[in-house]
Amino acid sequence: MQFKQEKESLSKALAVINKQYDRLASIPEYIGDDFTEKVLEDNRRRLRESLIVAKKEPYFARLDFKDEESEEVKATYIGKAGVFDENTGDVLITDWRAPIASLFYGFSGSEDDVYYQSPDGVVEGEIYLKRNIVTYEQELQRVVDRYIRGEQGSSGGDEFLLYKLEDQKDNRLRDIVATIQGEQNEIIRYPLNKAVIIQGVAGSGKTTVALHRLAYLLYEYREQLTAHRMIIFAPNTIFLDYISQVLPELGVGDIVQTTFPKWVMTSIIDDPKCSLESLSERRKTFFESGILEQNNWKGSLDFQQQIREQLSQLEKEWLPEEDFIPWENKQGVPLKKIRNWIEADFKGNPVTKKYERLKAKLTRWVEIEAKMYEEKKEQEQARKDGKQELRRYLRKWKKRKPYELYAQILKKMGRKDLLPPKNKITLDDLAPLLDIHDYWYGIERDEKFDHVVIDEAQDFSPYQVSVLNARTKTASFTILGDLAQGIHSNEGIDEWNNFINLFGTSRAKFFQMTKSYRSTYEIIAFSNIILSHLTNRPAFAEPVFRSGEDVHIQQVEAEEKSAEIISWVHKMKDQDMNTIAVILRSEAECNEIYPKLKEEIPELTIITTEDKSYEGGISLLPVYVSKGLEFDSVLMVDVDEEHYPETEQTIKLLYVGCTRALHHLSVIYSGKASKLISKG
Ligand SMILES: Nc1ncnc2c1ncn2[C@@H]1O[C@H](COP(=O)(O)OP(=O)(O)OP(=O)(O)O)[C@@H](O)[C@H]1O
Numbered sequence: 001m002q003f004k005q006e007k008e009s010l011s012k013a014l015a016v017i018n019k020q021y022d023r024l025a026s027i028p029e030y031i032g033d034d035f036t037e038k039v040l041e042d043n044r045r046r047l048r049e050s051l052i053v054a055k056k057e058p059y060f061a062r063l064d065f066k067d068e069e070s071e072e073v074k075a076t077y078i079g080k081a082g083v084f085d086e087n088t089g090d091v092l093i094t095d096w097r098a099p100i101a102s103l104f105y106g107f108s109g110s111e112d113d114v115y116y117q118s119p120d121g122v123v124e125g126e127i128y129l130k131r132n133i134v135t136y137e138q139e140l141q142r143v144v145d146r147y148i149r150g151e152q153g154s155s156g157g158d159e160f161l162l163y164k165l166e167d168q169k170d171n172r173l174r175d176i177v178a179t180i181q182g183e184q185n186e187i188i189r190y191p192l193n194k195a196v197i198i199q200g201v202a203g204s205g206k207t208t209v210a211l212h213r214l215a216y217l218l219y220e221y222r223e224q225l226t227a228h229r230m231i232i233f234a235p236n237t238i239f240l241d242y243i244s245q246v247l248p249e250l251g252v253g254d255i256v257q258t259t260f261p262k263w264v265m266t267s268i269i270d271d272p273k274c275s276l277e278s279l280s281e282r283r284k285t286f287f288e289s290g291i292l293e294q295n296n297w298k299g300s301l302d303f304q305q306q307i308r309e310q311l312s313q314l315e316k317e318w319l320p321e322e323d324f325i326p327w328e329n330k331q332g333v334p335l336k337k338i339r340n341w342i343e344a345d346f347k348g349n350p351v352t353k354k355y356e357r358l359k360a361k362l363t364r365w366v367e368i369e370a371k372m373y374e375e376k377k378e379q380e381q382a383r384k385d386g387k388q389e390l391r392r393y394l395r396k397w398k399k400r401k402p403y404e405l406y407a408q409i410l411k412k413m414g415r416k417d418l419l420p421p422k423n424k425i426t427l428d429d430l431a432p433l434l435d436i437h438d439y440w441y442g443i444e445r446d447e448k449f450d451h452v453v454i455d456e457a458q459d460f461s462p463y464q465v466s467v468l469n470a471r472t473k474t475a476s477f478t479i480l481g482d483l484a485q486g487i488h489s490n491e492g493i494d495e496w497n498n499f500i501n502l503f504g505t506s507r508a509k510f511f512q513m514t515k516s517y518r519s520t521y522e523i524i525a526f527s528n529i530i531l532s533h534l535t536n537r538p539a540f541a542e543p544v545f546r547s548g549e550d551v552h553i554q555q556v557e558a559e560e561k562s563a564e565i566i567s568w569v570h571k572m573k574d575q576d577m578n579t580i581a582v583i584l585r586s587e588a589e590c591n592e593i594y595p596k597l598k599e600e601i602p603e604l605t606i607i608t609t610e611d612k613s614y615e616g617g618i619s620l621l622p623v624y625v626s627k628g629l630e631f632d633s634v635l636m637v638d639v640d641e642e643h644y645p646e647t648e649q650t651i652k653l654l655y656v657g658c659t660r661a662l663h664h665l666s667v668i669y670s671g672k673a674s675k676l677i678s679k680g
Contacts, residue, residue, distance in 0.1 A: 050081035060178040064129035097219040105185035171616030195477040201541035202659035203518025227254035298428035299461025326389035350442030431463040457481040459492040516541040520548030581631040634661035644674035
């Protein structure tokens, strides 16, 4: 009955969508210069894009709602893009980001009155139906009622979520518009002008939520935001590739997606002689050797303060020390006056701007003073001499690049030992260099970000976040991470207060996400055992109750290891798993075993720190490279005392590896099993 009804509604909606699309597609694209025509073309382009999305999957949900002012229960169909019926002007499909759609995500089934915030104020009312609708290639596939008013126990919500979570994954992260959960919805729709900081367990949907939040912000604050002034910082290029589909799926383009080092190197360090020490190389050395680096003082706010003090000192010393006297026997501009211009009139300007303004002012002064000579010829000569003298005067102020200033500052601090060679700048030097650049050269208003997303933010230092904050219009951030996965903790933070204090409690909003959507109950319970070994650990993950197989733990003879891996991979292939990962402790070990495995598993690919993309299928990779990714089945290899002793670093690494698995996790070891997989 419902199915038949929905089938009819779908075909009606599709008829309108197709007709509208065909009409628009028949209008030739306008490529002239007429302003009005260009605006109209732009509108048509946007409409066409929405209709293309709607043609593919018109909607995924229906919400029946009666607002208290009205007698009638109205059905709202919710889709990825909003569509109007151009004949009637009625809303045919409501965009998932519209205020009323929030009811669909936030409503958990209580019969009490509910409300949403519309542009005209609060709308109260009652929900009669909450329904998920699955379509594929314009055909209705499934109708799942999650709530029917008056019917007991009608909470198909979990059932529908489980049906979605049981899907196998390919090589890309996907959108979740049909199943956004209440706690996720709250974060996605949190207002723009605060720093939203999220601690979320592995698999809680942090990355996914951050990307949906961007799509929401662009919709809700379309007058204030532009996509190309929003930026996502992700940990590495593989990860960027892995998340690259979500925003286009949500109809959002143009948002810059990059890594912090890449962005700093291209945007401020325009010195060809400066190059970054290979970050992957450094991290590799660190993980392969297991040697922990020193605490990162260069990432601290204390270091920033010292840099700032030195900068202001340098700026003072940089000022000229003599009067400007361009012509003999004539009064020039006294030093006192010049200093006053710089310190009072040009106050608030960055150093190079002050220089530019002073240059302009002195040039004007020369022009005016030259006119005081009576003869035209004399005037011209005076102008010429004056300008020449001005060039000489200004030449005393040497232009300095950020690296040179950095070198000078560290020397003054008596810490020359902290200066990296120019061709080997390290990650820790990027925040100070950016800070120095911005102090000296300034940031243009149109260079500032409207919103910044930092993924895996536990690996960011307070200094990095502080300089990004200075480059962001209204401290508008989405900062997400998991302290339990802070495998680069020597680079980052060990508590979120480091960032909360930086913004101030009134400018920051902290959320915790403890539900894990990625893995089965058994995998999460197993990973929580590993986590229990961590002193100062964040909250345990709570599973969404999706049960699967037990985690397989097996001891194998060292010489049988390759054979065991091969047999496991074949077993997973027989179970039709899409993405399969064999995870080892180090890259060297991956390289060593790879040829042997490849003989028996020709489709096997090895993923290393240098790789730029993840192709899916069957992968062999070191554990620290697996961070952020996910696979249907995971085999953790060498989980023994030697590879995973009880240290903070290895607890986090093993936790990261195990929580990559969606449906199946196996663990093998030779010799003694790591203590981390037994209760601590
Ligand atoms: N509401 C949801 N509905 C369906 N799937 C979801 C939902 N929330 C998260 N997921 C799925 O859970 C998985 C984990 O999501 P995501 O990678 O965003 O989590 P994360 O917290 O960033 O993970 P990690 O920190 O472990 O890398 C993804 O497959 C995502 O599609």
